[in-house]
Amino acid sequence: MSIVLEAKNINKYFKKPVLFHVLKNLNFKVKTGEFASIMGKSGSGKSTLLYILSTMDTDYEGQLFLNEELVTGKPNTLLSRIRNKHIGFVFQFHYLLSEFSVLENVMLPAKKLGVKSHSEIEYDAMEKLKMLKIDQLAKKRASRISGGEKQRVAIARALINNPSVLMGDEPTGNLDSYNAENVFQIFKQLKEDQGLSLLVVTHDIDFAKRTDRIIQMEDGQIINQ
Amino acid sequence: MTNWKVILGIAKTHLITKMKSTTTASLGVTFGIGAYITLVSFMTGLNGMLDDLVINQTPHIHLYNEIEPSEQQPIALHEEFENALNVVHSIKPKQSQKKIHNALPILNYLKETGNVKGATPQLRAQIFYLSGSIELGGNLVGVDIMEEVRLSNIQDYIIQGTPEALKNNNSGILLGSGLANKMSLSTGDRIQVSTIKGDIFPLKIVGIYQSGIADIDNIQSFTNLKTVQQILGEAENYVTDINVKLNDITEAATMSRRLERQFKVKAIDINEANAQFETGSNIRNLITYAVSITLLIVAGFGIYNILNMLIYEKMKDIAILKATGFSGTDVQLIFMSQAMIIGAIGGILGLVVGYGLTRLIDNVAFETEALPTITTYPINYNIMYYIIGISFALISTFIAGYLPSSKAKRIDPVQIIRGT
Ligand SMILES: Nc1ncnc2c1ncn2[C@@H]1O[C@H](COP(=O)(O)OP(=O)(O)OP(=O)(O)O)[C@@H](O)[C@H]1O
Ligand SMILES: [Mg+2]
Numbered sequence: 001m002s003i004v005l006e007a008k009n010i011n012k013y014f015k016k017p018v019l020f021h022v023l024k025n026l027n028f029k030v031k032t033g034e035f036a037s038i039m040g041k042s043g044s045g046k047s048t049l050l051y052i053l054s055t056m057d058t059d060y061e062g063q064l065f066l067n068e069e070l071v072t073g074k075p076n077t078l079l080s081r082i083r084n085k086h087i088g089f090v091f092q093f094h095y096l097l098s099e100f101s102v103l104e105n106v107m108l109p110a111k112k113l114g115v116k117s118h119s120e121i122e123y124d125a126m127e128k129l130k131m132l133k134i135d136q137l138a139k140k141r142a143s144r145i146s147g148g149e150k151q152r153v154a155i156a157r158a159l160i161n162n163p164s165v166l167m168g169d170e171p172t173g174n175l176d177s178y179n180a181e182n183v184f185q186i187f188k189q190l191k192e193d194q195g196l197s198l199l200v201v202t203h204d205i206d207f208a209k210r211t212d213r214i215i216q217m218e219d220g221q222i223i224n225q
Numbered sequence: 226m227t228n229w230k231v232i233l234g235i236a237k238t239h240l241i242t243k244m245k246s247t248t249t250a251s252l253g254v255t256f257g258i259g260a261y262i263t264l265v266s267f268m269t270g271l272n273g274m275l276d277d278l279v280i281n282q283t284p285h286i287h288l289y290n291e292i293e294p295s296e297q298q299p300i301a302l303h304e305e306f307e308n309a310l311n312v313v314h315s316i317k318p319k320q321s322q323k324k325i326h327n328a329l330p331i332l333n334y335l336k337e338t339g340n341v342k343g344a345t346p347q348l349r350a351q352i353f354y355l356s357g358s359i360e361l362g363g364n365l366v367g368v369d370i371m372e373e374v375r376l377s378n379i380q381d382y383i384i385q386g387t388p389e390a391l392k393n394n395n396s397g398i399l400l401g402s403g404l405a406n407k408m409s410l411s412t413g414d415r416i417q418v419s420t421i422k423g424d425i426f427p428l429k430i431v432g433i434y435q436s437g438i439a440d441i442d443n444i445q446s447f448t449n450l451k452t453v454q455q456i457l458g459e460a461e462n463y464v465t466d467i468n469v470k471l472n473d474i475t476e477a478a479t480m481s482r483r484l485e486r487q488f489k490v491k492a493i494d495i496n497e498a499n500a501q502f503e504t505g506s507n508i509r510n511l512i513t514y515a516v517s518i519t520l521l522i523v524a525g526f527g528i529y530n531i532l533n534m535l536i537y538e539k540m541k542d543i544a545i546l547k548a549t550g551f552s553g554t555d556v557q558l559i560f561m562s563q564a565m566i567i568g569a570i571g572g573i574l575g576l577v578v579g580y581g582l583t584r585l586i587d588n589v590a591f592e593t594e595a596l597p598t599i600t601t602y603p604i605n606y607n608i609m610y611y612i613i614g615i616s617f618a619l620i621s622t623f624i625a626g627y628l629p630s631s632k633a634k635r636i637d638p639v640q641i642i643r644g645t
Pocket of ligand 2: 046047
């Protein structure tokens with residue numbers, strides 16, 4: 001089995017307000033097609049880790065590999081491109097561009113990638129929306145749909161460029177149990193149907209138990225994986 | 226790799242959803258550029274008109290014979306006083322004629338020189354105008370009237386009669402308008418002139434001349450060169466002034482120096498004669514640019530503020546864009562293009578407004594005695610000002626957009642995402 005994501009000796013410090021060693025020598029791998037979850041107490045450094053893994057945070061020590069290629073130390077424009085092409089990110093809060101339609105939100109990363117034509121991108125976006133059962137919202141303004149719907153739009157957007165790995169920071173954190181279950185089913189389906197690799201931070205033990213593997217964090221260290 | 230379609234698409238959406246700020250910012254630019262175009266067209270129009278007033282009435286080079294003391298006094302020729310300190314009191318110029326000594330050869334020489342459009346001889350005589358019991362001192366200028374017509378715009382200033390009428394009448398006179406008023410004379414009337422020596426000549430008024438400058442119109446009249454020579458009892462080569470028009474005015478200074486040396490006459494070029502005039506033009510230009518730049522700086526601050534506010538509001542969007550793969554440069558370009566779109570729309574609108582306003586001014590009646598050919602305010606329509614105007618708009622919006630957009634470029638998405 002190939003490795004989609006690998007972290008080697010990751011250390012991170014916050015220098016302000018006081019020097020704080022937030023991530024302590026983390027080592028782990030995510031295999032291709034694996035659905036892994038990260039659990040841990042509040043403040044244990046889960047989000048901090050995820051921002052590093054997503055290449056948005058470059059201020060750390062250690063090495064990060066994506067598809068067995070080193071990404072640590074790459075220039076920012078290249079990291080943007082890697083994020084665009086290989087990493088789908090779902091936030092705890094459904095971050096959408098509120099002035100754009102649902103469809104435009106989903107299409108944007110693909111337009112940035114600039115590989116496919118406009119009509120191809122639109123077709124792909126509609127497919128993703130259909131898969132998430134929100135295709136009827138395509139033309140609506142992103143600010144005029146419900147929280148659960150927004151979360152699914154964010155997932156569709158994360159998937160539009162068929163990334164190598166989907167990362168989520170408490171993607172079900174502020175959803176009701178019905179919608180949380182729905183999102184879990186979507187993730188599971190993506191893993192099973194398309195072999196997508198997933199790494200999801202969650203506080204929901206029922207959610208985590210049903211994933212392939214739980215990475216347990218405490219005080220910036222992995223205590224169990 | 227920059228994907229302009231996406232970037233401009235996002236910029237457009239931002240501008241449209243924030244229509245009010247967009248309009249305010251654009252109108253700021255419109256105001257600045259519109260004011261610039263209006264001011265510069267009007268001011269340079271005025272400058273051009275005043276320049277014409279002077280340049281058309283001033284020869285490019287004026288040759289005359291100045292009565293002045295010799296630079297070398299006889300004592301300087303004596304070798305024995307060579308190293309002594311010589312003090313000579315009460316130096317007086319040697320009695321000399323006002324006439325240019327070799328006027329005809331000079332005229333012939335000038336007519337054959339390249340770059341000379343023409344050279345006209347003039348004879349200025351001090352005379353008295355007599356009409357009934359009135360006796361007024363003044364000048365009578367003898368000219369080759371048809372050459373004057375060709376080389377200057379004297380016909381614009383002949384408000385009654387024609388140059389031809391003067392040419393065809395050996396005892397004709399184009400009377401100064403001030404003189405005509407004072408003596409209640411008009412075309413067709415007769416007037417007598419008396420020389421300083423006391424000889425009296427009758428002349429027929431064939432036209433009225435009005436330069437618009439009262440000091441001239443109150444004393445000066447024109448007649449044929451030959452007529453003045455007869456009145457003064459002088460030969461046909463008696464000429465006091467030669468006026469030269471050049472094809473290329475920029476050579477006036479060098480040429481006038483050369484003529485001065487070559488013919489031992491006094492030569493004044495147009496720049497020397499109108500040095501103070503330049504100052505007026507420069508000050509008007511200065512005012513134009515000072516006002517326009519002030520307006521544009523105000524507009525620039527408007528754009529700067531609006532973009533700053535927009536970026537502050539759009540922090541979350543910026544974080545999302547960066548998280549989904551847009552680079553810092555992409556984000557900067559999104560906001561820069563908004564600034565540039567505002568600059569372009571506002572600027573073009575400014576050009577249109579400026580053009581409209583100048584058209585309006587152009588049609589406002591403006592009549593002045595000094596400029597008989599001008600009936601409305603002068604406007605200088607120069608495509609150059611429109612090019613400067615739009616460049617101005619784009620450059621100022623570029624600068625105003627650069628700082629906020631650089632800030633957007635540097636925004637750390639992690640900080641924003643954490644912050645919520
Ligand atoms: N910008 C910062 N500067 C200093 N300390 C920070 C900063 N951001 C986070 N921290 C600290 O780092 C630690 C880890 O934060 P992090 O957000 O990764 O926790 P978490 O595991 O995601 O918690 P939660 O489950 O509540 O989301 C916390 O103790 C937090 O106070
Ligand atoms: Mg967190």
